Amino acid sequence: MIVLLRAEGLGKRLGGRWVLHEISLEVASGEMVGIIGPNGSGKSTLLSCLVGEKKADSGQVWLRDRPLAEMGAKERARQIAVLAQEEVGEIYFTVKGIVEMGRHPHLGHWPWLGERDERIVADVLRQTDSQHLAERIFAGLSGGEKQRVSLARALAQEPVLLVLDEPTAYLDLKYQFALLNWIKQWQASCGLTVIMVLHDLNLAAQYCDRLLVLKQGRIVRQGTPHEVIEPEMVEAVYGMSPIVVEHPLLGVPQVLLTAMQAQESGEERER
Numbered sequence: 001m002i003v004l005l006r007a008e009g010l011g012k013r014l015g016g017r018w019v020l021h022e023i024s025l026e027v028a029s030g031e032m033v034g035i036i037g038p039n040g041s042g043k044s045t046l047l048s049c050l051v052g053e054k055k056a057d058s059g060q061v062w063l064r065d066r067p068l069a070e071m072g073a074k075e076r077a078r079q080i081a082v083l084a085q086e087e088v089g090e091i092y093f094t095v096k097g098i099v100e101m102g103r104h105p106h107l108g109h110w111p112w113l114g115e116r117d118e119r120i121v122a123d124v125l126r127q128t129d130s131q132h133l134a135e136r137i138f139a140g141l142s143g144g145e146k147q148r149v150s151l152a153r154a155l156a157q158e159p160v161l162l163v164l165d166e167p168t169a170y171l172d173l174k175y176q177f178a179l180l181n182w183i184k185q186w187q188a189s190c191g192l193t194v195i196m197v198l199h200d201l202n203l204a205a206q207y208c209d210r211l212l213v214l215k216q217g218r219i220v221r222q223g224t225p226h227e228v229i230e231p232e233m234v235e236a237v238y239g240m241s242p243i244v245v246e247h248p249l250l251g252v253p254q255v256l257l258t259a260m261q262a263q264e265s266g267e268e269r270e271r
């Protein structure tokens with residue numbers, strides 16, 4: 001296994017308290033790793049520390065053999081593309097302009113795009129079903145369209161590592177699968193390594209090679225979807241009692257929940 005990203009002893013303090021504790025992990029080149037866990041468990045903070053957007057208060061991250069802290073922003077952007085939650089904002093550029101920005105870390109002294117850059121921009125627009133949006137203003141798109149365009153921008157960066165924070169949040173059923181399928185295809189064809197936060201355990205089980213479970217800023221479980229998605233884990237981490245079944249076509253674990261259960265478990269906690 002070739003390790004692409006390694007973190008050792010990562011800790012982060014926010015608002016005067018530790019929200020990440022002693023996180024150590026390795027991500028192999030070409031792997032798709034999902035980070036799951038309840039609201040506030042530290043998933044977004046961990047992603048930010050792993051890509052160098054937030055400085056960890058303890059520990060270190062290496063990309064291949066290089067400490068991330070020693071890499072400048074442009075060098076990082078040539079290797080790591082990030083699709084953050086808050087990216088779906090009011091940006092008054094055309095879609096094509098936004099996707100072209102993905103090429104900027106690769107441009108030399110002169111900031112204009114060459115033939116290869118133009119070809120990559122056209123390819124990712126086509127591959128993310130966003131070609132028809134190219135001349136639209138980004139701010140005027142729906143949440144789901146913005147998400148697809150943001151993915152196109154991230155892929156135009158030709159990263160070795162793609163990091164996504166809840167990428168399916170704004171997407172309808174079809175595009176949730178479409179987006180993850182595009183990423184999976186890139187993973188297979190270009191050896192792309194992917195780390196993503198997902199709330200949907202069933203999507204996580206279908207797409208990820210390995211899952212990390214965060215609870216209160218610590219990794220409490222990690223392994224293949226089969227090793228991780230078990231009733232005891234869902235009970236211990238989310239306070240819900242699920243039925244876990246095997247997907248009839250894919251053979252991966254899938255979680256079934258019962259209506260009213262969330263409300264009941266909340267009421268039980270209050271008692």
Ligand SMILES: Nc1ncnc2c1ncn2[C@@H]1O[C@H](COP(=O)(O)OP(=O)(O)OP(=O)(O)O)[C@@H](O)[C@H]1O
Pocket residue numbers: 014015016019037038039040041042043044045046
């Ligand atoms: N700027 C901040 N100042 C103080 N506390 C913060 C700040 N940002 C995050 N936190 C706290 O850190 C903890 C982890 O937050 P984080 O956003 O990483 O969780 P998460 O698992 O991504 O949550 P969610 O699933 O709700 O997106 C939470 O308790 C949150 O309230």
